[in-house]
Amino acid sequence: QVRLQESGPGLVKPSQTLSLTCSVSGHLINSGSVHWSWIRQPAGKGLEWVGRIYSGGTASYNPSLKSRVTVSMSTSKNQFSLTLNSVTAADTAMYYCAKNPDSWEAFDVWGPGTMVLVSS
Amino acid sequence: QSALTQPASVSGSPGQSITISCTGTYNDIGAYDYVSWYQLHPGKAPKLIIFEVSHRPSGVSYRFSGSKSANTATLTISGLEAEDEGEYYCNSYAGSNSPYVFGTGTTVTVL
Numbered sequence: 001q002v003r004l005q006e007s008g009p010g011l012v013k014p015s016q017t018l019s020l021t022c023s024v025s026g027h028l029i030n031s032g033s034v035h036w037s038w039i040r041q042p043a044g045k046g047l048e049w050v051g052r053i054y055s056g057g058t059a060s061y062n063p064s065l066k067s068r069v070t071v072s073m074s075t076s077k078n079q080f081s082l083t084l085n086s087v088t089a090a091d092t093a094m095y096y097c098a099k100n101p102d103s104w105e106a107f108d109v110w111g112p113g114t115m116v117l118v119s120s
Numbered sequence: 121q122s123a124l125t126q127p128a129s130v131s132g133s134p135g136q137s138i139t140i141s142c143t144g145t146y147n148d149i150g151a152y153d154y155v156s157w158y159q160l161h162p163g164k165a166p167k168l169i170i171f172e173v174s175h176r177p178s179g180v181s182y183r184f185s186g187s188k189s190a191n192t193a194t195l196t197i198s199g200l201e202a203e204d205e206g207e208y209y210c211n212s213y214a215g216s217n218s219p220y221v222f223g224t225g226t227t228v229t230v231l
Contacts (some may be wrong), residue, residue, distance in 0.1 A: 037220075046123060046209065046222055046223070046224050047158075047166075047209050047222040047225070048222065049211075049219070049220040049221070049222065052219070060216070062218065063121065063217070063218050096166065098166075104154075104156075104171045104172060105152070105154035105156070105171075105172075105213040105219075106154070106168055106171035106172070106211070107156070107166075107168060107211075108168050108171070108177060110165040110166045110167070110168075111165060112163075112164070112165045113165065
């Protein structure tokens with residue numbers, strides 16, 4: 001059974017960098033035709049896809065965030081990570097990581113989410 | 121890229137059927153058969169309930185069904201149960217440059 005778990009600081013100061021990690025169990029992140037995605041939900045608002053990385057290492061991003069976001073992976077730790085630079089209050093949200101099979105173009109397994117507050 | 125349009129809320133009595141629409145454009149829903157639906161409950165991981173327009177993942181109740189016509193996708197929940205209360209989001213693939221767009225979300229209330 002595939003499981004995902006997000007981790008990272010719950011509080012980030014404005015203009016600083018948000019860094020989150022998703023630990024994956026039950027599936028090697030560098031195997032199969034699978035993308036690994038980050039999705040966020042600001043309080044009271046809808047879901048927003050942030051970015052993803054393919055099992056082969058290629059990343060793609062939401063155009064609205066592309067200049068500030070990086071998704072990377074560590075095969076030795078079976079983790080993938082999100083880095084978001086120059087954060088503002090608008091980046092305050094619940095952040096989810098999700099497994100994203102290439103053939104489905106859907107998110108079939110999600111982590112429980114981690115809340116990030118951007119505040120001084 | 122604009123969010124897909126969903127009704128803010130839908131309600132029904134136990135045993136009834138409800139539908140949730142998800143309207144996009146010819147660049148997303150109209151272009152690909154990659155519409156998925158998600159159920160969100162507070163404090164729990166979101167759950168995939170429909171993928172590729174009408175396919176149910178293993179373990180998802182047959183009471184959930186999906187369809188698509190032109191630029192609009194629809195989720196139907198039949199035999200409404202109290203546990204179906206929650207938020208529902210649609211999602212569509214929209215091409216390699218900006219792969220995914222979510223809907224605005226719908227709150228389902230069981231009366």
